[in-house]
Amino acid sequence: MRVESVTAHAFGPILGQTLKLAPQMTVIAGGNESAKSSWHAAIYAGLCGRRRGKGAARSDERRFAELHRPWDGGHWRVSAVVLLDDGRRIELDQDLDGRSGCSARDLLLGARDVSGEIMNDGAPDASKWLGLDRRSFVATACVRQAQLLGVLEGAETLQSHLERAAATAGADSTATEALERLKKFRHDHVGRDDARSNGPVRRATRALDEARERLQMARDAHAGYLEACEEVERLREEAAAAEHRRDLLDVAVAAKRVEDLRGRCIRAAQLYEDSGGVAPASSAEVSLLSTQVAEALEAWKQCREPPASDGLPAAELETQIAMLPPMPDGPVSLGRDIEDSYERLCRCDQELAYHDANCSDPRPDSRPGTRGRLQPAGQQAQAPEIPTAAQGGKVAGRRAASVAVVGAFLVVSGLIAGIGASGSRIPGALLAVAGAVLIAAGGVGRFIRSRRPLGSTRAELSKLEALHAADQERRRLWQQRQAELLSARARAQLDLQQALVAAGAAVGEDVMIAFDEHRKACADRSSSVAEQARRRDVLEAQIVERRRFEKMCEEMAAARADALSRLLDAAEVCGVPAGSPEEALCALAAWKERCEIERDDLDRRRREWEELKMILDDKSIDVLADELASGEREVADRARELCLEPDDVYRLARSRAMVELAVSWRDSNETAREARGEADRAGGALESQRERLPAVADAEEAVELADEELKRLRDLDQELELTTELLVGAQAEVQRDIAPKVALTLKRWLPRVTAERYLDATVDPKTLKVSVYDRRSRWRSADQLSHGATEQVYLLLRVALSDCLVSKSESCPLLLDDVTVHADSRRTVEILEWLHELSAERQVVVFTQEEQVTSWAQRSLREPADALHELFTL
Amino acid sequence: MILLSLPSSIPRGRDLSPGGGAQGRCIAIMIHPPDIIEIMRLLLFSDLHLDAPFRWAPAGAARDRRRKLRETLRRVADLAADLDVGALCCGGDLYEHDRFSSDTGELLRATFEDLYPLAVVISPGNHDWYGPSSLYRQVAWSPNVKVFSEDRLAPVSLAEGLTLWGAAHRAPATTRNFLEGFHPDREGVHLALFHGSELGGFAIEERGKISHAPFRAEEIPETGLHHALVGHFHAPFDGEWHTYPGNPDPLEFGEHGDRGAVLVTVSADGSVSRERHRVSSSLVSDVTVRVDGARYMDQVMDRVREALCSCEGFVRVTLTGEMDPGVDLRTEDMTRESVAEHLDGVVVRIGDIRLAYDVDALAREGTVRGLFVRKALAADLEEDRRRRVLVMGLRALDGREDLEVR
Structure with a gap:
């Protein structure tokens, strides 16, 4: 691309002037205030225009506007005509104020607008045909005086500027800065997604979690509400079922009543028809008469003829009592004194007998009474003797055995006698006592018999003597006792005798005989008295019985007479024949039977009438029928309300008793009430729950928004990461490619430009930092050279970069403003020569105020390829 | 037979969209042939999706969209009253079961109660499925509201000789084909109202939507039904045997077609004619x-x-x-x-x-x-x-x- 001309319609101090440029090298010389820099800027503006995009103007843009706006306030406008390497001739019209449109028109194609090809930030930018833009063009091909002066402030600035050129062909940002910007943006706008971070993505994650939680809560609440709805529905169904059951039973009760009413209606109609609507007569009168007849008949039936008498009359029996013999004179019993005396006497005899049986005295006792009482008649007791030992023992043994046998006999006899007759107890006792004595005597004899013979030895004799002495002592004692007993017996005998006498008994010599006789006489009298008493008692009982019988006969006769009278009276009242009691009886019985039938009929009709009255309850049959019809309608209606057939209800009513239905109804009513209450309570709670129901849709939308935001941030994160990755790769690759090319270009021109002071150069691929190799074989950083040398090195670097960066299809013009100002005269010439040589490949425009440069131009430049323009102070 | 005549004051094809008004423009006018006797006119709508979330909208705008849905319900009800139809039919997805707000039930109740005695018949869909906790069970509906609750077609006699068969989704998914094994058990004209997915060519437009209660259009005449009023697909469609009214108020961007409420005129021979009315409260x-x-x-x-x-x-x-x-x-x-x-x-x-x-x-x-x-x-x-x-x-x-x- 080559610039043919630039027209500054209004640009800084320039107004309506055109500057034509040679195709190869143009030197524009002028002193101070000759608008040299304005023209430099005008060419740049004519080619690249001004950014008209969004945002506030940057500082360099503001500075550019301050410097180059028309001084007279006119329309800031500049145009240029460029010739592209593809042959097109383009006129660029830059409205720098933005009042009207900018354009790029192809002059060879009828001024066709080609702005679209090079539009950049709202204005045509011809540097885009070079593969640059207006900012990178400034960085590489358009070297302004200020930038050269900037070298003086520090080589780092220029180095950074070149790095930008490598990254973006001179835009403001280096690749490193771009990466740093991406990193910062990622940190600020995405952040890390971990628990400790509070960056946007973390906040968005939390927001999404919270939104999801709120959504879950809303859904849970909604689901809970739905479950509660189901529960309430279930409770309501249960309540409805219970109420249905209750209502069914209620209708069944009503149906039961209707059934009952229907039965009453039927019954009432029947009763009414039977009665003819007239109350029946009372059966009381008939009933009373019937009762009288019945009583008369019953009385007659109940009374009997008095029985015939077959015994003695009472008076005769009383006579027989009066004729009974008198009672015998004298005692009928022994009396107490006699019995006591007799008992003492017998006891004394027993003691004496016992004493005799234990006798040690061989002499006969002088107690005749005792002995006589103890021995049987004709036998006298023998006094005990002392026999020889052997004989005596045997004899004594035999005697003792005999005595014992006799004694035993007497005891048995006595006991038998005592048992056999109470009247002979005393003699029996006596016989027993005597027997006992004899047994005792036999025992003593055996004792004596058991002793050994006396004369066997002296010792035995001594013993016998001792025994004899002992016998003597016992004899004395025995006699002493016998005397005492005899004395007591005598007193007893005397007492008995006196008692017998007192009782009027005849007492002879033997008081015992007198006693026996007296006892027998008493027994006889006693027997006689008893017989008479028995006879009297029988008679008196007969008298009592006879009198009772006689009274009964009298009463029966009276009752029969009365019954007959009533029977006849009844017959008369009833008008039946009463020729005889039997006739009256039969007639009355027949009458009574008829009367009872009539009375029963009256009673039945009367009951039916009462029943009818009770059924009607002061209502008419029509009213009752109306009530029945109304009841039936009600039951039918209510049955239909319950979706039932009335027959089903009546069937239920008939299957149960009213009481049972009532109980069931009460139970079901209670159940229904409880179920309804529970359902209502649950319904109330549900209503309250419904009022608090959260909006699920809102929560879903909130989740959607939060999810979208998180997705946006994650997409952004991925895109930032991807962009960074691509940019890092591009940066590394470009630096690897550009650095050798730049170094090669530098190496080719550096010795010439620096007058062979520096022979070689290297470029750090990462930082684009330049090092030069001097003639002393030392590598030095370009930053450490003199200002002029540094400026020259970086001028070469710019040109080298532009060679690398500019599109290969176009050549890039160089617009240089006072680039040799810090070079010495030799290097100035070398630089100008180098530029002139370079202008064969690309257009070079050099602005200068140096006389040496102007002189060189006048000498070296050849028109029309080159040109020298001299500007004059405005 | 009860024959309903159109009141002369009812403007046909009235546009109730914003700015439409009583003299609004007509979307479509179907002229009945003179020899066909109409026995009833029904107003069909579906897929209103009250309380639906609008994830694409900012929070405030989303709430505003939901308010608009409610206004649209009011417009549908007003249209039904103005047209003096025999019944207002809803083909499901009237609201969103998982999201309904605290006053949605009352809104529905009051809106439909205001139409009394005009019959309102609803067939719950997969979003407003009929269950123990659904609003349909909780709301004390006025007597003019009939909500189908069985997952099989059940009859409602709308007029002498005209039976409307409806069914409900009883779960949010896995609802079977309502038409399978169905045959009307009586004479007359039979319409069906349900929420389902037609599996024919129309389904292409709604690709991505889960198939609920799937059926094929040809099953409708095979079962003995004369026409099916169906919800679920949001794109409007007037088929030979079935009608999708489409969502009456926009739920998403990019919705096209005359969505809204459909005035369905049923003739004695079972044929239907359809007029579409725009009822959306916003665009x-x-x-x-x-x-x-x-x-x-x-x-x-x-x-x-x-x-x-x-x-x-x-x-x-x-x-x-x-x-x-x-x-x-x-x-x-x-x-x-x-x-x-x-x-x-x-x-x-x-x-x-x-x-x-x-x-x-x-x-x-x-x-x-x-x-x-x-x-x-x-x-x-x-x-x-x-x-x-x-x-x-x-x-x-x-x-x-x-x-x-x-």
Whole structure:
């Protein structure tokens, strides 16, 4: 691309002037205030225009506007005509104020607008045909005086500027800065997604979690509400079922009543028809008469003829009592004194007998009474003797055995006698006592018999003597006792005798005989008295019985007479024949039977009438029928309300008793009430729950928004990461490619430009930092050279970069403003020569105020390829 | 037979859409042949989806959309009353079971009660399925409301000789074909009202929608039905044997066709004629705005304003075209208040936006930027992501801070 001309319609101090440029090298010389820099800027503006995009103007843009706006306030406008390497001739019209449109028109194609090809930030930018833009063009091909002066402030600035050129062909940002910007943006706008971070993505994650939680809560609440709805529905169904059951039973009760009413209606109609609507007569009168007849008949039936008498009359029996013999004179019993005396006497005899049986005295006792009482008649007791030992023992043994046998006999006899007759107890006792004595005597004899013979030895004799002495002592004692007993017996005998006498008994010599006789006489009298008493008692009982019988006969006769009278009276009242009691009886019985039938009929009709009255309850049959019809309608209606057939209800009513239905109804009513209450309570709670129901849709939308935001941030994160990755790769690759090319270009021109002071150069691929190799074989950083040398090195670097960066299809013009100002005269010439040589490949425009440069131009430049323009102070 | 005659005061095909009014424009007019005696007129609607979420809308706008759905229900009811139809029929998805709000039940109850004695017949769908906890069970409906509750077709006699057979979804999914094994058990004209998926060619339009209670159109005459009034597909469709009214109020962008309520006139021979009435309470429309040559955000917003000035309702704006890369495009700044206050809502999305980078020229650069561009172009990326990565990198190299690309 080559610039043919630039027209500054209004640009800084320039107004309506055109500057034509040679195709190869143009030197524009002028002193101070000759608008040299304005023209430099005008060419740049004519080619690249001004950014008209969004945002506030940057500082360099503001500075550019301050410097180059028309001084007279006119329309800031500049145009240029460029010739592209593809042959097109383009006129660029830059409205720098933005009042009207900018354009790029192809002059060879009828001024066709080609702005679209090079539009950049709202204005045509011809540097885009070079593969640059207006900012990178400034960085590489358009070297302004200020930038050269900037070298003086520090080589780092220029180095950074070149790095930008490598990254973006001179835009403001280096690749490193771009990466740093991406990193910062990622940190600020995405952040890390971990628990400790509070960056946007973390906040968005939390927001999404919270939104999801709120959504879950809303859904849970909604689901809970739905479950509660189901529960309430279930409770309501249960309540409805219970109420249905209750209502069914209620209708069944009503149906039961209707059934009952229907039965009453039927019954009432029947009763009414039977009665003819007239109350029946009372059966009381008939009933009373019937009762009288019945009583008369019953009385007659109940009374009997008095029985015939077959015994003695009472008076005769009383006579027989009066004729009974008198009672015998004298005692009928022994009396107490006699019995006591007799008992003492017998006891004394027993003691004496016992004493005799234990006798040690061989002499006969002088107690005749005792002995006589103890021995049987004709036998006298023998006094005990002392026999020889052997004989005596045997004899004594035999005697003792005999005595014992006799004694035993007497005891048995006595006991038998005592048992056999109470009247002979005393003699029996006596016989027993005597027997006992004899047994005792036999025992003593055996004792004596058991002793050994006396004369066997002296010792035995001594013993016998001792025994004899002992016998003597016992004899004395025995006699002493016998005397005492005899004395007591005598007193007893005397007492008995006196008692017998007192009782009027005849007492002879033997008081015992007198006693026996007296006892027998008493027994006889006693027997006689008893017989008479028995006879009297029988008679008196007969008298009592006879009198009772006689009274009964009298009463029966009276009752029969009365019954007959009533029977006849009844017959008369009833008008039946009463020729005889039997006739009256039969007639009355027949009458009574008829009367009872009539009375029963009256009673039945009367009951039916009462029943009818009770059924009607002061209502008419029509009213009752109306009530029945109304009841039936009600039951039918209510049955239909319950979706039932009335027959089903009546069937239920008939299957149960009213009481049972009532109980069931009460139970079901209670159940229904409880179920309804529970359902209502649950319904109330549900209503309250419904009022608090959260909006699920809102929560879903909130989740959607939060999810979208998180997705946006994650997409952004991925895109930032991807962009960074691509940019890092591009940066590394470009630096690897550009650095050798730049170094090669530098190496080719550096010795010439620096007058062979520096022979070689290297470029750090990462930082684009330049090092030069001097003639002393030392590598030095370009930053450490003199200002002029540094400026020259970086001028070469710019040109080298532009060679690398500019599109290969176009050549890039160089617009240089006072680039040799810090070079010495030799290097100035070398630089100008180098530029002139370079202008064969690309257009070079050099602005200068140096006389040496102007002189060189006048000498070296050849028109029309080159040109020298001299500007004059405005 | 009870013959219903049309009141002369009822305007046919009345448009109840905003601005329609009593003298609104007619969407479609079906003229009955004179020899066909009509026995009843029904108003059909379905898929209102009360309380549905609008995930594409900002929070406030979403709530506004839901309010509009409620207004549409009112419009449907008003239309039924104005047309003096024999019954108002709903083909399901009247509301969303999983999302209904606290007053939805009362809204439905009061709206339908106001129509008394006009019959309202509802066949619950998969979104408002009939269950123990559904609103249909909780609401104390007025006597004129009939909600089908069985998962088999059950009859309702609408007029002498006209039976409407309806069924309910009893679960949110797995509902079987209602027509399978069905035959009317009586004489006369038989219509069906249910929520189901027709498996024929029409289903193509609703691809992606789960098939509920699937059936084929040819099954309708085979069962002995004269016509089926069906909900589920949101696109309107007038088939020979069945009618989908479509969702009466927009739920998504890009919905086309005459959606709304359908006046179904049933003739004595079982044939039906249909008039579609727009009942939506708002419009939802898509607008594409070209941003070619825009150099800054204000220019883009000006173009959006210009494009929206003649729109109404809720508008989704899609930005397309070639735009200066320097434009700091922020869709979140383009709110209803900033671009079109007269609209119900605005959603702006980035469409085929091309930034006016000369990518080819940049790619030819020997710079890091050029190589970055070449690498980005060569990377295996989706085009939209490639665009964002490219712009992001270029902005970073330009020294810009607004690196995020929408």
